[in-house]
Amino acid sequence: MKEKILIVDDEDRIRKLARMYLEREGYEIFEANDGAVALDMALKNDFHCILLDIMLPSMDGLEVCRRIREEKSTPIVMLTAKGEENNRVEGFEIGADDYIVKPFSPREVVLRVKAIIRRSQPTMFLEQDQHTKDLIVFDSLVIDNDAHRVMADNKEVNLTPKEYELLLFLAKSPDKVFDRESLLKEVWHYEFYGDLRTVDTHVKRLREKLNKVSSKAADMIHTVWGVGYKFEVKE
Structure with a gap:
């Protein structure tokens, strides 16, 4: 079964770029460009990782993260712009597991996602x-x-x-x-x-x-x- 990743960003080009690289690695990708929509998807589905931008329409990424953490432990990687140090700190406070600064290298996204999924999933053993x-x-x-x-x-x-x-x-x-x-x-x-x-x-x-x-x-x-x-x- 493919591991499922939700990419949440209101910029089409960022979602498409991340999707292209992550699909190459065999992940099943879902997208949202709106905070409220992303929250609904995150609560109704079991994703292996969520890439979550902070600046979003209808509900910002920090509030989305906060609401997810009330119900789920899904790994969350925040996407932040340079100079948003306070937002990154607040993201960690409310339960984000990692962050990536935009503009980012697609390869960095792949490596971070792989690492966080590896840390969050059990290892099968006999x-x-x-x-x-x-x-x-x-x-x-x-x-x-x-x-x-x-x-x-x-x-x-x-x-x-x-x-x-x-x-x-x-x-x-x-x-x-x-x-x-x-x-x-x-x-x-x-x-x-x-x-x-x-x-x-x-x-x-x-x-x-x-x-x-x-x-x-x-x-x-x-x-x-x-x-x-x-x-x-x-x-």
Whole structure:
């Protein structure tokens, strides 16, 4: 089955260019040139990735992203113009997983889409090979990095790619404190010159999702006041 990608941009030439290159890679492409239409499509269909422009008719891309995140964890790549640093920061705060600055190289779009789909999808494995799986196991939480799956008290937790990466990064270094600058650099691979709201927003969202399934798992993400966060393993 082909992986489905939704391209949302009000410029025909941008949609056509991205479509041409992504179809060459075997993806099934859908298009929207309007924010409200894009939101309706995103909620009614299961896309593997959404390329989402910020400046759109009827509803801007940030609002579309916000509304999608209320219901789905579909990977979202924001398309932003140069000089829209604040918009990029806000996009990450509301749950975008990556961004591409316009004008962009079509090859960059392909590489980013491939990377985000690879990170968001489980890896198929045989039952007899489970002993070789990449697992991080705690009493109330299991992270299966091969299958890109998180289980809290034996119930699956549905996370966005960036939420998953944040949890995995913290869990790989139990009881080590990371400041927000370090988390931005290691998890998002971007520096926002002191704007750290992105980390706080994602930690809050991650805790909320874990707490719906297991309060013990949610409590493992611990705030170190005045410093940052750590993954706390209680005796």
